[in-house]
Amino acid sequence: MSGPPAATGDGHDHAHDHAHTHRHAHPYDPTAPGPPGAGRTIADGVVELDTLLGGWERVTAGYLIEGPEPVLVETGSQSSVPVLLAQLDALGLGPTDLAGVVVTHIHLDHAGGVGDVARAFPNATVYVHPKGARHLADPTKLVDSAARVYGDLLDSLYGRLDPTPAERLHVLEDGEAIRVGPGRELVAVDSPGHAKHHVALHDSLSGLLFAGDAVGVKLPDGGVLRPSTPPPDFDLDQALGSLARFAARRPAGIALAHYGLLGDPAEVLDEADGTLRRWAEVAEAAFRQGEDIAAALAAAFESDLDDVADEHRRKLEVMNGVHSNAAGLQRWLSLRAPADPPPG
Ligand SMILES: [Zn+2]
Numbered sequence: 433m434s435g436p437p438a439a440t441g442d443g444h445d446h447a448h449d450h451a452h453t454h455r456h457a458h459p460y461d462p463t464a465p466g467p468p469g470a471g472r473t474i475a476d477g478v479v480e481l482d483t484l485l486g487g488w489e490r491v492t493a494g495y496l497i498e499g500p501e502p503v504l505v506e507t508g509s510q511s512s513v514p515v516l517l518a519q520l521d522a523l524g525l526g527p528t529d530l531a532g533v534v535v536t537h538i539h540l541d542h543a544g545g546v547g548d549v550a551r552a553f554p555n556a557t558v559y560v561h562p563k564g565a566r567h568l569a570d571p572t573k574l575v576d577s578a579a580r581v582y583g584d585l586l587d588s589l590y591g592r593l594d595p596t597p598a599e600r601l602h603v604l605e606d607g608e609a610i611r612v613g614p615g616r617e618l619v620a621v622d623s624p625g626h627a628k629h630h631v632a633l634h635d636s637l638s639g640l641l642f643a644g645d646a647v648g649v650k651l652p653d654g655g656v657l658r659p660s661t662p663p664p665d666f667d668l669d670q671a672l673g674s675l676a677r678f679a680a681r682r683p684a685g686i687a688l689a690h691y692g693l694l695g696d697p698a699e700v701l702d703e704a705d706g707t708l709r710r711w712a713e714v715a716e717a718a719f720r721q722g723e724d725i726a727a728a729l730a731a732a733f734e735s736d737l738d739d740v741a742d743e744h745r746r747k748l749e750v751m752n753g754v755h756s757n758a759a760g761l762q763r764w765l766s767l768r769a770p771a772d773p774p775p776g
Contacts (some may be wrong), residue, residue: 448644470522471496474693475685476636477616481519483508485541486589490652490691491747492541495642496523497635499613501531504556505633506689507545510591516545517552530556532610534618534766537630537642538564539662540578540590541751542689547571547594558596559604561622564629569598581756604631610625618642621681625671626660632678641686641727642691646674647704649690649752654740657700658733659708660690660752666760668712675705690751715761 450639454667471479477498485492485508494506494516502521502525508516520530530553535543538560546568550558557685560568567574569592578593586592623646633642650657661671678686679701686694686701694700700711711729718728731755737745 443570460565469519470571471519472509472689475640478635478640479523480692481516481685483512485509485512485513486750491751493687493689493691494584495687497612497616497618498522499616500633501612502529503532503534503610503612503618504530505534505618506536506542506644507549509541509544509589510548510593511544511589513545513548516549527553528555529553532557532559532611534559534633535564536632536642536689537561537627537764538567538574539627539645540582540593542644544591544593547596550596550600551594557602558600559602559610561629561631562603562605565601565603568596568601571595576668585750592632621677623674623677624665625674626662626665628665628667633685634681636761640687641678641681641683641697642687643678644689646671647678647686647688647700648707650688651691651693651744651748653744653747654737655709655744655748656736657703658736658752659704659711660755661757661760661764662710663756663760663763666764668708668764669693671708674703675701675708711757712761716765719762719765725762726755729754729758
């Protein structure tokens with residue numbers, strides 16, 4: 433399958449067409465560390481920003497898509513805002529330079545910083561799924577429900593979510609394109625399943641798909657790709673449908689929010705489909721037998737993490753714990769009409 437995204441190959445220097453953004457002498461070198469504090473170029477005009485949730489490296493990513501109208505994909509949580517703003521500053525983005533901010537969905541580890549970032553970049557349009565928009569304008573209910581899910585972690589880890597003025601919001605319809613510059617746009621791909629308000633972005637220039645949490649979680653520090661099936665929205669059929677939509681677009685690579693760029697997109701999407709079905713099968717069997725779903729998932733899949741060091745397991749447990757996945761699967765199984773055929 434196709435490997436990492438191809439560079440445009442014209443050896444161009446962007447100095448003249450976007451004066452305020454970072455220059456890339458080398459269009460793509462996946463192994464090159466970026467300059468300290470200024471992200472890492474993962475494809476032509478795509479910079480991965482480590483938003484360092486909880487101070488942890490390589491757990492939460494944002495992506496800057498460069499061009500005359502640069503767009504940020506994901507802000508990370510509110511606690512990540514100082515780190516994010518410092519990186520954007522190091523990349524040469526002044527307060528008036530950022531044209532857009534997209535959140536793949538409104539969970540706090542993706543969108544918690546959006547009110548702060550909108551304030552820091554007054555020209556930026558904030559793009560969000562139709563089902564998420566009102567919660568960015570008035571986050572009261574969202575923060576209340578996050579407080580129930582996260583408990584103490586809300587303030588100790590994530591922070592909250594400041595409102596975004598309604599006139600700054602742009603509701604992103606499926607298939608809509610966000611212009612980044614001549615020949616470059618981000619196409620919105622409605623992708624419910626992980627959350628009903630989830631949208632992925634497909635970059636027309638690099639071919640990368642910014643998949644948020646719809647493909648799952650795989651941290652570079654270890655472990656296999658695992659599904660992310662949290663409450664309250666998780667829906668298996670929708671999640672599988674979103675993976676199929678991604679595959680049909682034939683992306684050149686898949687950029688996860690947790691964390692980073694994966695090559696071999698067809699293989700990754702196939703793997704995501706397979707693991708999602710297996711997790712759902714184990715959960716459904718436990719559910720039907722009245723057993724504890726979290727215990728069943730742990731028994732079935734804990735060995736996936738045998739090679740992962742304890743410090744990195746802790747990150748995974750916070751980001752994508754078995755209990756959160758079990759709670760989402762439990763809710764999905766409870767709400768599903770009894771007459772539904774089993775998935776597959
Ligand atoms: Zn997430």
